[in-house]
Amino acid sequence: MENSLNSFDVVVIGGGAAGLMCALQAGQRGRRVLVLEGSNRVGKKILMSGGGRCNFTNLYTTPENFLSANPHFCKSALARYTQWDFIAMVDKHGIAWHEKELGQLFCDDSSRQIVNMLMNECLQANVQIETRSRIIEVRKTDNGFSISTPQTSLECRSLVVACGGLSIPKMGASGFGYDLARQFGLSVRDTRAALVPLTFEGKALARYADLSGVALPVTARSHDAAFTAGMLFTHRGISGPAILQVSSYWQPGEEIRVDLLPGVDAEVWLQERRQTRPDAELHNVLAEVLPKRLAQRLCELSFGSKPMRQHDEQALQAIAGQLAGWSFRPGGSEGYKTAEVTLGGVDTDALSSTTMEVKSVPGLYFIGEVVDVTGHLGGFNFQWAWASGHAAGQAV
Ligand SMILES: Cc1cc2nc3c(=O)[nH]c(=O)nc-3n(C[C@H](O)[C@H](O)[C@H](O)COP(=O)(O)OP(=O)(O)OC[C@H]3O[C@@H](n4cnc5c(N)ncnc54)[C@H](O)[C@@H]3O)c2cc1C
Structure with missing residues (x-):
């Protein structure tokens, strides 16, 4: 040349x-x-x-x-x-x-x-x-x-x-x-x-938007991929490393499953708490291992909050199941502007x-x-x- x-x-x-x-x-x-x-x-x-x-x-x-x-x-x-x-x-x-x-x-x-x-x-x-x-x-x-x-x-x-x-x-x-x-x-x-925050729409947005700033370690799953790392509620949806990672596997319309207590057998733990804190309300007990605002919101939305002794074995099993498999269907992602x-x-x-x-x-x-x-x-x-x-x- x-x-x-x-x-x-x-x-x-x-x-x-x-x-x-x-x-x-x-x-x-x-x-x-x-x-x-x-x-x-x-x-x-x-x-x-x-x-x-x-x-x-x-x-x-x-x-x-x-x-x-x-x-x-x-x-x-x-x-x-x-x-x-x-x-x-x-x-x-x-x-x-x-x-x-x-x-x-x-x-x-x-x-x-x-x-x-x-x-x-x-x-x-x-x-x-x-x-x-x-x-x-x-x-x-x-x-x-x-x-x-x-x-x-x-x-x-x-x-x-x-x-x-x-x-x-x-x-x-x-x-x-x-x-x-x-x-x-x-x-x-x-x-x-990809590697992008996910957004909530409609009911989910109304339920969780005011938890913006709440962060906790989780295991997030989409398809066969599972990542244990931090999760963060934002004013539009959900972010943090665990969510960014699964966003690469998630397809619009699908659910994401989140274990809110990774590494903990929630059922065993809840039963033990019922023994040791029978008069404590569920949301106060959950606040030992979850951010307080999230514990409160989960009780308002799904678990109710009565004293531990009033939750029978079956109820505790169901609560443990929901804590290990909290699932939601993102409305979308924040898109290329933040990916x-x-x-x-x-x-x-x-x-x-x-x-x-x-x-x-x-x-x-x-x-x-x-x-x-x-x-x-x-x-x-x-x-x-x-x-x-x-x-x-x-x-x-
Ligand atoms: C906010 C943010 C944080 C990140 N942090 C990390 C991190 O910590 N670790 C990590 O591993 N990855 C990180 N990434 C991902 C990483 O930056 C990219 O994967 C990597 O930069 C890709 O390298 P690339 O050279 O292929 O593309 P780029 O680095 O995007 O470079 C492409 C270049 O091409 C130029 N260009 C585009 N169109 C044209 C055109 N028509 N003519 C001439 N030039 C053009 C662009 O201006 C740009 O300079 C991050 C990404 C973002 C957005």
Whole structure:
């Protein structure tokens, strides 16, 4: 390819987690790389992630932490660029980190350090980065691809699409990656907001909205998935890590089941309380293990509240059953404006699992969230961005 100012070995569309990782890997291999970022700065989601401290990976990453129509697809890339590889890069840059819980690693200081690290690596690898880029057209050429912007036309041998998903449109999310996939004849699996708070409607909203702020540990279930973590009532519905996790499995119209007392045999416990506190009202007894406002509301709505001695064995059994299987049918979700990720995306059948290259269009790659691979909450989505970015960066 002619070595003019406008010709590159690799153009990466999207300067997020996956795009920057791919660019620095390709640059380190001596490729001439340009990153075209649509918004005014790169790595915006990294900056806002993990409450400003970026949960950049998870110590216990396995392929089981990812949802995809093909659960095997992520294995190769995850095996070739692991959490330990990313930690080694973080350590090389002297960034202090800590494990919060469940293998989730966060910066001690700020997520800005992760963006700076990726930018420094890109700088050392002579990667060019252009922000506020608007792409009008992408075309396949004999030697690769041509990309038109309002100002100019660029040529590249390899084109990497790292545009992310649809979550948080105000951060620059667009459907551009999916449009490009369709333009090249690839199928795109239905997309849906995931890792997202769920909302109540009608009766449920009236019953629980004023519990906003009440939080407790639970086990939440949808289909075969079960997550034990925190749950939080909000003024519109329900959130917290356990709910965000099951939101990725939940389909509109379905019920979610919640064990409000995980790890406790509620029936045995209630019987024991009837012995030791026979005159105490049920809501006061439940308030020993549940937030007081929730205990009160459950009694108002379902259990009644008479002294413990007046609840016979059968009644206690029924109450225990409801505590272990509190179920509700969300009206919907908070949608892409608050979702951490987008479920679905470019069908993995079209891609090589080792390189992320489109099998039918040599030189075209899709990486990161735009692909139909979605991680659980806890640093897994960034690990997929790093691993898929690395896979393509080593191949372009
Ligand atoms: C609030 C929030 C917190 C999160 N916290 C965590 C966390 O702590 N840990 C974790 O693992 N995951 C977290 N995630 C998920 C994680 O941010 C994403 O999974 C990850 O950023 C995906 O990387 P990506 O490079 O594929 O996409 P992105 O990081 O979204 O990058 C895509 C880039 O492409 C750009 N772009 C889009 N359209 C165009 C276009 N037409 N032309 C040019 N550029 C374009 C965008 O501006 C963006 O910079 C969080 C997400 C959110 C929203």
